[in-house]
Amino acid sequence: MKIAAGAEGECSNHLRKSQCRNGRERRLPRRKTSEIRPSFADLASYINSDDEAFLALLQRCSLVRRNLRCKTSNCRRNCNLRRRQSAVLGHVFFCIRCRKMYSVFDGSFFGTLRVPIRTILSLLWNWVCEIRAGSSAMHLGLPRQTVIRQHKYFRDVCSWKLSEQPDLFLLGGPGHVVQIDESPTKQKWIIGIYDCTSPKGYAAYIPDRSSETLLQHILKVVLPGSEIWTDELQSYRCLSVLGGVSPYTHKTVNHSRYFRDPMTGLCTNRAEGYCSRLKGMIRRLGVMQSPFLPEYIDMFLWWQHFGRTAADRFRNVLLHISEKYTF
Numbered sequence: 138m139k140i141a142a143g144a145e146g147e148c149s150n151h152l153r154k155s156q157c158r159n160g161r162e163r164r165l166p167r168r169k170t171s172e173i174r175p176s177f178a179d180l181a182s183y184i185n186s187d188d189e190a191f192l193a194l195l196q197r198c199s200l201v202r203r204n205l206r207c208k209t210s211n212c213r214r215n216c217n218l219r220r221r222q223s224a225v226l227g228h229v230f231f232c233i234r235c236r237k238m239y240s241v242f243d244g245s246f247f248g249t250l251r252v253p254i255r256t257i258l259s260l261l262w263n264w265v266c267e268i269r270a271g272s273s274a275m276h277l278g279l280p281r282q283t284v285i286r287q288h289k290y291f292r293d294v295c296s297w298k299l300s301e302q303p304d305l306f307l308l309g310g311p312g313h314v315v316q317i318d319e320s321p322t323k324q325k326w327i328i329g330i331y332d333c334t335s336p337k338g339y340a341a342y343i344p345d346r347s348s349e350t351l352l353q354h355i356l357k358v359v360l361p362g363s364e365i366w367t368d369e370l371q372s373y374r375c376l377s378v379l380g381g382v383s384p385y386t387h388k389t390v391n392h393s394r395y396f397r398d399p400m401t402g403l404c405t406n407r408a409e410g411y412c413s414r415l416k417g418m419i420r421r422l423g424v425m426q427s428p429f430l431p432e433y434i435d436m437f438l439w440w441q442h443f444g445r446t447a448a449d450r451f452r453n454v455l456l457h458i459s460e461k462y463t464f
């Protein structure tokens with residue numbers, strides 16, 4: 138969505154109000170969060186603008202609060218937004234009764250971070266472009282540890298969004314073919330489950346390839362009625378007799394003879410490809426042995442669902458930040 142420059146924020150003290158005309162102010166209708174998706178171009182055009190216009194944009198995107206009630210227990214008065222040169226983005230919320238000031242980032246994603254917001258947005262753009270922490274640190278003149286910490290906050294948003302929408306990973310169902318494959322990493326394994334009919338996938342970090350471990354993930358994400366294709370690993374045999382009558386139809390391909398059955402077309406290539414894409418990302422980011430690998434898998438799954446392109450990722454991660462940090 139394009140946001141017209143200067144449409145809001147021209148009133149000197151009240152960013153919620155769109156214009157001052159003869160002393161009368163018109164309030165803008167409150168927009169739904171989902172309607173506001175800033176693109177990189179929107180933010181890039183504002184990033185070098187003055188603090189007031191930039192703050193107004195952040196408020197319209199629901200990334201920063203528009204109002205704040207005083208936190209003094211016997212006050213709770215609505216604070217005014219006031220200019221204050223030394224404050225973040227040149228403004229504070231001010232309670233005229235208690236004379237208390239509050240940061241404009243109070244309660245927001247950016248309130249806990251120690252890096253200036255314009256730098257965070259540049260860092261976020263680098264992150265969605267899969268630029269490694271070391272390169273990003275050099276580019277932005279930040280300590281590498283700071284960049285690593287910020288990346289973790291971005292991944293936390295991805296993990297939160299996935300936990301909010303568990304239905305995203307329901308795969309298969311009647312008439313669907315679901316392929317399953319496991320792929321080794323340096324320490325453990327990754328299971329890849331791919332619905333060839335939808336098409337969409339799921340991946341998780343697993344400690345071993347036992348029936349119990351594999352079944353735990355299969356039962357969680359594969360809907361009854363699916364036709365499941367796997368290799369002939371013994372752990373999958375239980376899929377045919379689950380609880381006496383299996384909810385799945387299970388077919389196997391013998392990988393010692395061929396990768397794709399020439400007669401039936403049976404294979405696990407799509408699931409293998411899904412795991413390879415995940416491992417490719419992990420390798421590019423240089424985090425193959427990271428103790429945070431499960432978080433990187435969440436990030437990959439989030440990218441698969443919400444950000445095929447860097448622009449989509451940038452828009453959606455900001456949208457999900459605005460959903461997670463509500464005011």
Ligand SMILES: [Zn+2]
Pocket residue numbers: 207208209212213214232233234235236237
């Ligand atoms: Zn007060």
